[in-house]
Amino acid sequence: MLVFLGILFLAIASALAPRLGAQASVTFTDVAVRAGIQVTNLNDASPQKYLPETMGSGAALFDYDSDGWLDVFIVDGGSIANPQVSSRARHRLYRNRRNGTFQDVTAASGIQHRGYGMGVCAGDYDGDGHVDLYVTNAGPNVLYRNRGDGTFSDVSRAARVDTGGWSTSCAFADLDRDGDLDLFVTKYLDAGLDRNPFCGDVRTGQRSYCHPLTFKPLQNVVYRNEGNGAFTDVSEQSGIAKFRSNGLGVVVADFDDDQLPDVFVANDALPNFLFFNEGSWRFTEGGLLAGVAVAADGKARAGMGTDAADFDGDGLLDLIVTNHEFETTSLYRNLGRRLFAYVTGESGIAGPTRPYVGFGVVFTDYDNDGALDVAMVNGHVLDNTAVLFPGSTYAQRKLLLRNTGTRRFGEVGKSAGSGFASDKVGRGLAVGDIDNDGDQDLLVTNNGGPVELLRNDGGNAQNSLLVQLVGRTSNRDGIGARVRITSGGRTQVREVKAGSSYLTHSDVRAHFGLGRVAGVERLEVRWPNGRIEMLQNVAANQIVTIREGDGLVKRVPFVR
Numbered sequence: 001m002l003v004f005l006g007i008l009f010l011a012i013a014s015a016l017a018p019r020l021g022a023q024a025s026v027t028f029t030d031v032a033v034r035a036g037i038q039v040t041n042l043n044d045a046s047p048q049k050y051l052p053e054t055m056g057s058g059a060a061l062f063d064y065d066s067d068g069w070l071d072v073f074i075v076d077g078g079s080i081a082n083p084q085v086s087s088r089a090r091h092r093l094y095r096n097r098r099n100g101t102f103q104d105v106t107a108a109s110g111i112q113h114r115g116y117g118m119g120v121c122a123g124d125y126d127g128d129g130h131v132d133l134y135v136t137n138a139g140p141n142v143l144y145r146n147r148g149d150g151t152f153s154d155v156s157r158a159a160r161v162d163t164g165g166w167s168t169s170c171a172f173a174d175l176d177r178d179g180d181l182d183l184f185v186t187k188y189l190d191a192g193l194d195r196n197p198f199c200g201d202v203r204t205g206q207r208s209y210c211h212p213l214t215f216k217p218l219q220n221v222v223y224r225n226e227g228n229g230a231f232t233d234v235s236e237q238s239g240i241a242k243f244r245s246n247g248l249g250v251v252v253a254d255f256d257d258d259q260l261p262d263v264f265v266a267n268d269a270l271p272n273f274l275f276f277n278e279g280s281w282r283f284t285e286g287g288l289l290a291g292v293a294v295a296a297d298g299k300a301r302a303g304m305g306t307d308a309a310d311f312d313g314d315g316l317l318d319l320i321v322t323n324h325e326f327e328t329t330s331l332y333r334n335l336g337r338r339l340f341a342y343v344t345g346e347s348g349i350a351g352p353t354r355p356y357v358g359f360g361v362v363f364t365d366y367d368n369d370g371a372l373d374v375a376m377v378n379g380h381v382l383d384n385t386a387v388l389f390p391g392s393t394y395a396q397r398k399l400l401l402r403n404t405g406t407r408r409f410g411e412v413g414k415s416a417g418s419g420f421a422s423d424k425v426g427r428g429l430a431v432g433d434i435d436n437d438g439d440q441d442l443l444v445t446n447n448g449g450p451v452e453l454l455r456n457d458g459g460n461a462q463n464s465l466l467v468q469l470v471g472r473t474s475n476r477d478g479i480g481a482r483v484r485i486t487s488g489g490r491t492q493v494r495e496v497k498a499g500s501s502y503l504t505h506s507d508v509r510a511h512f513g514l515g516r517v518a519g520v521e522r523l524e525v526r527w528p529n530g531r532i533e534m535l536q537n538v539a540a541n542q543i544v545t546i547r548e549g550d551g552l553v554k555r556v557p558f559v560r
Helices: 002-016
Strands: 027-030 059-062 071-074 092-096 102-104 116-123 132-146 152-154 167-173 182-187 221-225 231-233 247-253 262-267 273-279 282-285 306-309 318-321 330-336 339-342 358-364 373-378 399-403 409-411 426-432 441-446 452-457 463-470 482-487 490-495 510-515 519-526 532-539 542-547 551-557
Touching (some): 059 441, 132 167, 247 306, 262 306, 306 358, 318 358, 373 426, 373 441, 463 482, 482 510, 490 510, 510 519
Parallel strands (some): 116 167, 358 426
Antiparallel strands (some): 059 071, 116 132, 132 152, 262 273, 273 282, 373 399, 399 409, 426 441, 441 452, 463 510, 482 490, 482 519
8 A cells, every 4th residue: 555655656746846958057156255255265375385274275055044044154275474464354144045045144243253264063062942052163163152133143162162272173973873963174274373394496496385294294183062052172082092193074974884083184295094983982994994094005195175975876985085186086986895996097087186186075956856065165275386397287177077977977968057167276075955946055265365156057957856854852953864765766865964065055955856756755864873764755856844843844845
């Protein structure tokens, strides 16, 4: 009977769905200015070539006012040596007006610029129903608690998370599965105003930004949420502090499917880390044995951005890491049992990525065909690279790698519209449905350049589903939950995560492209505490909210 009802449901849903011919082309258009987001990153590039000046700043797509629409937070840089320039830097918070435009609400938000801004992650760390912000800096980091009335308060010291040094990417995650969000912070290098050696051509005096191996690496930091508004630094206890490296990107996900969140750190010019969570706040570093520390030639790469997702549909979470020019982006396919295969060459991504210095990267089904694609932003780290290396460019184009469904990708960026046409010094990349129309849009930060908001035009010609999770005994954001759907004979898996790519935070709602199929036969949520909930026969082209223990509590059709 259930099988018959499922078939009947899909037949009815298909009849109601719009008829689709050949797959429509998908293009991206930069709508930042017309949307009211006019921000140029302040990096204060100087003749002294302080390294933070070239590393860029990030951004977040998150719903700070809980109205069901993604808002935008932009991290600004500043100045390492000039206080007057640094005083002009400011982060920006934009409220989504739900009509294609955004309102700058920074002044009223209480968010202030501190230090030299780098990255951001978002999560409801105190479980009050309002998403909070953590901003990393070349300098002390800042935790902004969302009061729920449109304002934020700086609680960094009281929460004991105002670590100094040079932090880069961060991620909220329930690392001990106790129902609240802990925090992982990547650290980069011991560099700054008083540690800036001369690098470049001594004969001509032509200075350039130093290679990361010129400086001492730092240790990452992990904080345990005590549930009372404060955190405890458990880096030593957990084993994380034993390992120092040049951390830039981080993604937290359950790579070995043991229901404990693991942590992958992309390191610049040193082997990557994969910290397997053994429980009871013990982590073992297994990147080399797992096959993700280095490339196939046994050499470390200049790891910058990273993301994790099941790109080949086998139910296991794979890894992607962006690197320097001539190194290619690294793609690691999860084989299970804590083993990965380096599949960069056979996947087709080596050739397209070889000429570029990659930073922000995301897995996203931009065309809603049910297969996860890859979007990537690029830009050199040397602003005078054309002088030092003829033919090399500082600004570089973005890449869009379309998943062909055969564990291979084809680069289609040149035909992806004006949003992919111009060269920029790309750094941060976040993904999310900013207009709730059923396809995935992109937010891009550029070093010393304007922010871009790339609206997806045509992706919603095919069907999709957006899943919002609300935890009760699990953390309220559902971070770490595993969402699995079966639709049209295909199974897809998404893991909810807070922080990935490079210095950025993406929409935590789980997006599923469904192609021409008009619904989902089965939807399963495995909450971070291990509880399983299952729904049947969910129609496409809507946002569904699933609350832990209560099932489906809200349906909102896409805006078309």
